[in-house]
Amino acid sequence: MEAEWPRTKPATQRRVLSQDLIVDTALELLGKGSLDTVSMRQVAQTLGTGPASLYAHVGSKEELHELMLDRLLGRLPRPKPDPDTWTEQILEMARAQLKMLTAYPGIARVGLETVVPAGPNALAYGEAVLAVLRAGGVPDREAVFAFDTLSLWCSAFAYELAAVKTGETDEQTIATRSREIAAYMAARPTQFPNLLGVGRILAEATPEERFEFGMDLFLAGLVGAFEPRRTR
């Protein structure tokens, strides 16, 4: 039995990295942390290597983040357009989008920061939303703008939610702040005649309620915008 000769290079054979593997690992990390925990070093360490190794498959951290978002967008449902139920289809798609964005907290930020979502899945999803809108009779201009508004709304809402989800903003901190605010306003009743009474409505509302309210406004406004006299 021979003592092992000290190797100058690691015993394990050369790692086989790939863009898919990196994106997978990054998504796994994102699933249990915020976007900030998905650093080049963390991903590399999870893969048992150093950060420099990733740059052969990914141009930058930003590019990695966009790849992650596109991967997730590929999992969204793309229902077959139905002219009769198009508003419900849009609702369904928006809910799925929000659910996905909050399941991977922090990825919403990528959607907001990416100026032009260029991934194939992003385009396919955009095509799907547009198809439903146009099947519903929404004119070209309104459909495109509505898609734009809808994407922004979902991403923004998910982004706001992510701050709480990831635990980077303590639940107790929120409670403390809310109490401080209430006390601050209560001490100046003449300054806040409106906020004082109704502030708790927002505090007690669930995120789902707030999201649905926005969606209701969006859909009602959209229908009214291109069918202003439907009942006539």
Added chain:
Amino acid sequence: MEAEWPRTKPATQRRVLSQDLIVDTALELLGKGSLDTVSMRQVAQTLGTGPASLYAHVGSKEELHELMLDRLLGRLPRPKPDPDTWTEQILEMARAQLKMLTAYPGIARVGLETVVPAGPNALAYGEAVLAVLRAGGVPDREAVFAFDTLSLWCSAFAYELAAVKTGETDEQTIATRSREIAAYMAARPTQFPNLLGVGRILAEATPEERFEFGMDLFLAGLVGAFEPRRTR
């Protein structure tokens, strides 16, 4: 004439820092850069000192950012509620909010990340918006939710715009990407029957158009939500 004796301590007398001065300096930096350029070190260096000196007046970078946002919120107009023109007043306030948020690109992110905006100016502005809404006859619940939706919409839109404004995403990069996307879709016409034709509508639209479209949807939906049969 005597040669100056080398002093062990800096020649300038002790600096007089203050929270206001720090926030002012930070805002000045933000005005000509992104939020990332407003680092503790940059602010300190602009003030001619080290980063540690700031922590006597500001708890953390996050707190500094919130202070900056609150300062800016204090400059927004708070019109006297007018039941006859309340929708125009809301429009005016939203436009002013967007203008401010884009004048200091990157500050919108703070608004999105801050779970509960607690600053006095944030509260005063919320009170003002709520006052206009209620003067217009919007019921309590709808008014509060509408305020929430409106804030999120403005912040999100400004955040998206900031990426372009600060130049951190090159104008040319956008053009290149758009061309790539167009080529990608043109090569797969059966896959993008809807996007292909109307994609350029969005590309050619100005940010103002997109913002106004969202505001139109918002206001139309809001009016319809609590006055569903106004014309009866």
Added chain:
DNA sequence: TACTCCTTACGAACGATGTTCGTTATGATG
């Protein structure tokens, strides 16, 4: 005036980040 004490200023350092450079090793190609 002399002494004490508390707040502020600040240099230095710690750990972590994204990215680049130069150097190996590997697997395919000729």
Added chain:
DNA sequence: CATCATAACGAACATCGTTCGTAAGGAGTA
């Protein structure tokens, strides 16, 4: 079997937020 493009990787650089220990200034008191 020799060659070579490319992936892997160790080390380093500049930057970041934050903390610690120390020095200095002014206010309050004897």
